[in-house]
Amino acid sequence: xxxxxxxxxxxxxxxxxxxxxxTFMLAGEEYGVDILRVQxxxxxxxxxxxxxxxxxxxxxxxxxxxxxxILDLRRRFGLETIEFGPTTVVxxxxxxxxxxxxxxxxxxxxxxxxxxxxxxxxxxxxDVCGSVDTVxxxxxxxxxxxxxxxxxxxxxxxxxIVDEVVPAGAAA
Amino acid sequence: MTIDPEMAEIVKVFFQESRExxxxxxxxxxxxxxxxxxxxxxxxxxxxxxIKGGSATxxxxxxxxxxxxxxxxxxxxxxxxxxxxxxxxxxxxxxCDCLRExxxxxxxEQPLDQGRIATLNSDILHxxxxxxxxxxxxxxxxxxxxxxxAAPAAGPAAGAGQSTGWRIVxxxxxxxxxxxxxxxxxxxxxxxxxxxxxxxxxxxxxxxxALDPESCYLSWTLEVSGQIPRPKLDEIxxxxxxxxxxxxxxxxxxxxxxxxxxxxxxxxxxxxxPAAEAKTAxxxxxxxxxxxxxxxxxxxxxxxxxxxxxxxxxDGIINLVGELLITQSMLSGFADGIDPDDLDRLRQGLSQxxxxxRELQESVMQIRMLPISFAFNRFPRIVHxxxxxxxxxxxxxxxxxxxxxxxxxxxKISDPLVHLVRNALDxxxxxxxxxxxxxxxxxxxxxxxAFHEGGNIIIxxxxxxxxxNKTKILQKARERGLVAADQELTDEQIDxxxxxxxxxxxxxxSDVSGRGVGMDVVRRNINDLGGHVQISSKEGLGSTIRIxxxxxxxxxxxxxxxxxxxxxIISLLAIVETIQVPRERVNKLVGxxxxxxxxxxxxPVVKLCDQFGVEPDSRSAEDGLLVVVEADGKRAGVLVDDLxxxxxxxxxxxxxxxxxxxxxxxxxxLGDGTxxxxxxxxxxxxxxxxxxGAISAHAA
Numbered sequence: 001x002x003x004x005x006x007x008x009x010x011x012x013x014x015x016x017x018x019x020x021x022x023t024f025m026l027a028g029e030e031y032g033v034d035i036l037r038v039q040x041x042x043x044x045x046x047x048x049x050x051x052x053x054x055x056x057x058x059x060x061x062x063x064x065x066x067x068x069x070i071l072d073l074r075r076r077f078g079l080e081t082i083e084f085g086p087t088t089v090v091x092x093x094x095x096x097x098x099x100x101x102x103x104x105x106x107x108x109x110x111x112x113x114x115x116x117x118x119x120x121x122x123x124x125x126x127d128v129c130g131s132v133d134t135v136x137x138x139x140x141x142x143x144x145x146x147x148x149x150x151x152x153x154x155x156x157x158x159x160x161i162v163d164e165v166v167p168a169g170a171a172a
Numbered sequence: 173m174t175i176d177p178e179m180a181e182i183v184k185v186f187f188q189e190s191r192e193x194x195x196x197x198x199x200x201x202x203x204x205x206x207x208x209x210x211x212x213x214x215x216x217x218x219x220x221x222x223i224k225g226g227s228a229t230x231x232x233x234x235x236x237x238x239x240x241x242x243x244x245x246x247x248x249x250x251x252x253x254x255x256x257x258x259x260x261x262x263x264x265x266x267x268c269d270c271l272r273e274x275x276x277x278x279x280x281e282q283p284l285d286q287g288r289i290a291t292l293n294s295d296i297l298h299x300x301x302x303x304x305x306x307x308x309x310x311x312x313x314x315x316x317x318x319x320x321x322a323a324p325a326a327g328p329a330a331g332a333g334q335s336t337g338w339r340i341v342x343x344x345x346x347x348x349x350x351x352x353x354x355x356x357x358x359x360x361x362x363x364x365x366x367x368x369x370x371x372x373x374x375x376x377x378x379x380x381x382a383l384d385p386e387s388c389y390l391s392w393t394l395e396v397s398g399q400i401p402r403p404k405l406d407e408i409x410x411x412x413x414x415x416x417x418x419x420x421x422x423x424x425x426x427x428x429x430x431x432x433x434x435x436x437x438x439x440x441x442x443x444x445x446p447a448a449e450a451k452t453a454x455x456x457x458x459x460x461x462x463x464x465x466x467x468x469x470x471x472x473x474x475x476x477x478x479x480x481x482x483x484x485x486x487d488g489i490i491n492l493v494g495e496l497l498i499t500q501s502m503l504s505g506f507a508d509g510i511d512p513d514d515l516d517r518l519r520q521g522l523s524q525x526x527x528x529x530r531e532l533q534e535s536v537m538q539i540r541m542l543p544i545s546f547a548f549n550r551f552p553r554i555v556h557x558x559x560x561x562x563x564x565x566x567x568x569x570x571x572x573x574x575x576x577x578x579x580x581x582x583x584k585i586s587d588p589l590v591h592l593v594r595n596a597l598d599x600x601x602x603x604x605x606x607x608x609x610x611x612x613x614x615x616x617x618x619x620x621x622a623f624h625e626g627g628n629i630i631i632x633x634x635x636x637x638x639x640x641n642k643t644k645i646l647q648k649a650r651e652r653g654l655v656a657a658d659q660e661l662t663d664e665q666i667d668x669x670x671x672x673x674x675x676x677x678x679x680x681x682s683d684v685s686g687r688g689v690g691m692d693v694v695r696r697n698i699n700d701l702g703g704h705v706q707i708s709s710k711e712g713l714g715s716t717i718r719i720x721x722x723x724x725x726x727x728x729x730x731x732x733x734x735x736x737x738x739x740x741i742i743s744l745l746a747i748v749e750t751i752q753v754p755r756e757r758v759n760k761l762v763g764x765x766x767x768x769x770x771x772x773x774x775x776p777v778v779k780l781c782d783q784f785g786v787e788p789d790s791r792s793a794e795d796g797l798l799v800v801v802e803a804d805g806k807r808a809g810v811l812v813d814d815l816x817x818x819x820x821x822x823x824x825x826x827x828x829x830x831x832x833x834x835x836x837x838x839x840x841x842l843g844d845g846t847x848x849x850x851x852x853x854x855x856x857x858x859x860x861x862x863x864x865g866a867i868s869a870h871a872a
Contacts, residue, residue: 048847049738050826051784052834060830060839060847067839067847069830102829 017119021141023148024091024108027079031108031149032115032141039092039103041111044084058107063092070105071157082109097158104157115148117141122150179230186226187279191272193219195549198268201261202552210250216264217246223271225352227278228410235274236410238289241296242267248300263295265553337366337397338405341419344412346387353412359394361408366398395423479579481539489535496528537724540580544622544631545573547586551593551620558597565604565615566597572622577629578724581701585631585721588694592633592717593618595691600637600715610712612636628745629721636714640707642666667707667715671695671805699803699854701725702745720745728823728850730840732816733799736786739848740812741821741840746853748800748807750815768798768809775800775809778860780851783835789813803854806861810851823850835859 021032047059047070056075060067070090074081087110095102122139136156141148200216203209220243227235242264248254270285270292277284340362344355362368376389383389402420409418503521510518548570559566577585601607601616608614619634642663649655649669661669671691698705702722709715722728722745730741731750757769758777766777777798781788790796790813798809821840826833826849837852 046846048839048849049784049786050830050833050836050849051786052836057830060826062841062845062847065824065841067824067826067829067841104829 018116019119021115021117021148021150022091023112023115024089025110025112026073026077026108029149030112030146031151032117033091033093033151033153035114037093037095037153039094042090042092042105044088044090044107061090061105063103063105066103068092068103068105070107072107074107074109076106076156093153093157095157096154102158106157115141115143117143117148117150125149183230186230187275190223190226190275193223194268194272194275198265198553199549201265201268202556204256204261213246213250213256217243217250220246222352228407229357231407232278233407233410234284234289235271235278238267238274238293239271240410241293241300242271245296245300254299260299263292263299267292267296336399337395337423338400339421339423340394340396340405340409341391341421342394342409342416343391343418344388344416346384346389348388348412348415350386351415353415355388355390355392358408358412362394362396362405365400365404366396368397369395371395397423479540479542485535485538489532489539492528492532492535496525496532499524499528537727538576540578540724540726541576542579542582543573544575544577544582544629545570547582547589548573548620548622550586550590554590554593555597555618558594562597563603564597564601566601567615567617569617569619570621571619575622575624575629577721578726580725581629581721581723584697584701585719588697588719589620589631589633591690591694593620596633596635596637596715596717600635600639602638606638610638625720629723631719631721633717633719634714639711639713639715640667640670640709642709642711645669664708667709668805670707671705695805702728702743704745726823727820728840729818730821730850731799731818732842732848733780733797733810733812734814734816735780735784735812736788738784738786739816739842739846740780740784741848741850742799742801742810743837743850743853744818746801746803748802750797750799753796753798753809770800770807770809773807775807776860777809777811778856779811781811783856783859801853801857803857806857808857808860810856821848821850 020035022035022038023030023032025031045061047061049059050057050069056072058070058072060069062068072081084107088107089111090105090107091111092103092105095104121143122141125134125137125140127134136152138150138152141150197216197219200212200219203212204216220239224236224239224243227233227239245254245260245264249256249260254260270288274284274289276282342355344353348355359368359370371393373391373393374389376391377383378389405420406413409416499521503518503525506514506518506521551570552568555566555568596618601618602610602612604614607616617634617636619632621630621632621634623630646655646661646666646669649666649672650657654669654672655661671694695705698719698721702725704720705717706720707715707717728741729744731744731747733740733742751770753768759767759769759774761767766779767774768777769775779788780786788796796811796813797815798811799815800807800809821842823838824840826836826839835852835856836849837855838850839847840850842848
């Protein structure tokens, strides 16, 4: 699984109102990102650390000649950190930031599934005051009685890279 | 006339070529001595003509009209009718500048500077009008040329301007095609205006064996119907009207004047030139507003980041790729398993592959390389103008114009170079009287030289002027507190004080006989390019400024250093030396910052481990190696655990997927595929000095 590759847009099915999401596990919850933004999934490998960056920026890797930053999503959300295990993977996504498109890798516990999510099945996230991290949540979806947290990766990653307007949740 | 979106690309090429044409004109004009060198004038004329033709084709009527005047003047010079006077050359040079601005404004869709255009136009007309035997009133024609609202020539025709069609008799001279005009293109323009029909007259066509394929033997009767204002037609024929006979007749109109004929039979004879000049103006003016609103050229498209590459460079790369493929197919033959006997062949193949790859990389890098003449070419003009203004006699010598350097470096070095040249002219070279009094040649020499030296580019700006006044510089530096009162400096150190920021204020130009303004800016720009600048000067004999630059910004000669488990890269250009630190030469300032005594200097010690937060082998300066680096004239010792290899690394930007990080200039990928960070030496030194560990680099 850790070496599984997805091609963006491949076997895209469903109607106009449905979108495909790649889901992954993080601290027991299942999160989803728009599959069209996913460039590839690769196993965790050593990174080169970068000084003067928040702790959720683990470093940079060489992705076929491009220098790509790797973010730890657990640290980004201020969750308890764990040892990287055999299922730990890096999902390489393309995000739009204030200064154009960036390629960024995010470390998650494991990849899970690819779901067709119907727009009708999604609900806006509850307005939890004080929780800064919910701004990254695009919607909540219910699939097979499970809750999927659909992420807005442009806000989540684009922001942390270019603007750093949102302080690292890991400080908690 | 409108420009289709798909024309935008072609228009862009036109702008680019026009700029090159203007450069050619300018250098040609500067080369015009007292005698009229026909070949040179021809070159200038051709450049002007291309600009005129192109701008008319793309509907930039004002540019075309303006260039027409320039062209007329040049034509007369070419034919020897008009002497090449320095005033005329000066006017033409100004016209070049004006055209450059017009082209830039047109490209950016900005309004043109009408006042300037009109002034220059009347200047040109004035020169053209200075003819004793045949004097058309220049004063009268000038204003209506520049901004005249109504055009007298278009007067009679304008009444019939709303006719339902035109019959045009178009009889070009034989040279039409050789002058790079294309009738079919004009016909295509006409076709856009309305229903169009052309009838060719082949009566002048000679027998096949007598036919010159470059001559035009045809003439045409053209019919175009529709509500077409006369200026539209004039515009189309604007740039051929001096090479053809034209007859416009309105057709099918109720108000049709019997024969509103305007025959413009202008052979390129000089005597008729002013008339042609006056006639081209009306279409230009009438067409101004439509031309301004159309033309959907992209704004600010000037710096498209494109690059013109010599074909041979591309061919070289194609050849190399071919060789690479051969090597690859040879190596893939081993895929089925290697016989021990094949080992030699495999090794051979691999070394071939290595060589191919390296050569390919070099060739690809070559694409970005441009000769420094791109930067040098503007100096003849600058020197010409400035020496005139300052009343100095200067001979400019350029050498090594073919030396190539990276496009980015080239673009960024131009301004500092201009600054240095201006300084040398302004403050370095003396006025003729003083030179004679000093026993020197009346004419000063300014030399610009570029050459390679050990993987770097060296650019030298040499003058044989007065040199720097060391006494005054030192005195000034002491006043400003840049140098301690009792400090002894070598001559070289004194000279290089002019690069200190404190020496850049304007009031010192008059006091210090050397250079002054913005030398610290020059140095900073050069340092930002990873380069180095230095001045040496002999009083009374002149100064030499020496700029050392890396060949490219994309590749860096790096020293790999290790701190703990991390590997960093320091540019070899920044490294002065690397030393093992004896314990007794390290001191602590206020208990914390470590300083190191290197010969006569105290250097702050930068600990990479603390700066970058990595766990090092050792924390004290005594156990590590100290890499002495220099930037902006300040030195520091960088403490590392180990020195590894020196190698060329390809610089990758951290910003393309991330953001800039302080202290880090970029990243690269090492041979094992891992990423290593490149240290930003100037930034590192700045951060140390700003963060409180302030230690004068020039401690006694």
